[in-house]
Amino acid sequence: QKEVEQNSGPLSVPEGAIASLNCTYSDRGSQSFFWYRQYSGKSPELIMFIYSNGDKEDGRFTAQLNKASQYVSLLIRDSQPSDSATYLCAVTMRSYIPTFGRGTSLIVHP
C-alpha cells in the first residue's frame, strides 16, 4: 500500500492559470509536509514545507494542509512555462525521513 499518493498526470494548464497539485498520505501521525520540484534530468529542489493546518504562501506558491482529510496541496498562481516540471510531495511519518510520492508532471503551455 502506497503511503504517499499523487496523480501522475500530466496536468496541463495554460500560461497564467492556477495549477493545483494534490497529495494524500496514509499516516495520521504525519508531521511535516514538503513540496519539491524536479526538472527533467535534474535533482529535486525544495519549493516549500508546511507543518500546520491551513495555507502557507510563498510568492506564487501556496501550500494547503488538511490533516483531518490527510491531504496536502500545492497551488501555483500565474503559471509559467518554466514551471513545467514534476512536483514531488514528501511526508515525514514515523521518522523524520520523508516518504516521497511518485510525483505529478505539470505542463504549462503558452
Added chain:
Amino acid sequence: KAGVTQTPRYLIKTRGQQVTLSCSPISGHRSVSWYQQTPGQGLQFLFEYFSETQRNKGNFPGRFSGRQFSNSRSEMNVSTLELGDSALYLCASSLPREGTDTQYFGPGTRLTVL
C-alpha cells in the same frame, strides 16, 4: 552557502563491478541521506547517516552500503552491480533537530550498468 555536492556526476559500469559514490553535505549539516531514483520506482530511500552512524535504513539489499566521515562527508558503495541498479543516486543533507528536517538534494550521480 555552497550546496550539496556529489561526485562523480556520471558513471558507466558493467555487471559484477562495484562502485563508490561520494557526497559532501551543506556546511553544518550533519545528516546525509541517500536515495535511488528510477522511472519505475520513483524516489526510494536507501539509508541515512548522522554523526558517522547509520541511523535509518531503507529496504535495499546488503550490496548497498554507506558510511559517513567525521567531516559529515558520506560515501555510498554498491557491490556486484546488476542491470537494475542503473539509476540516479541522490544524496540529501539536512540539519535535523531544528524543527525543519528539510532535505536538500545534490545534483545526483547517474549510474549506468551495462
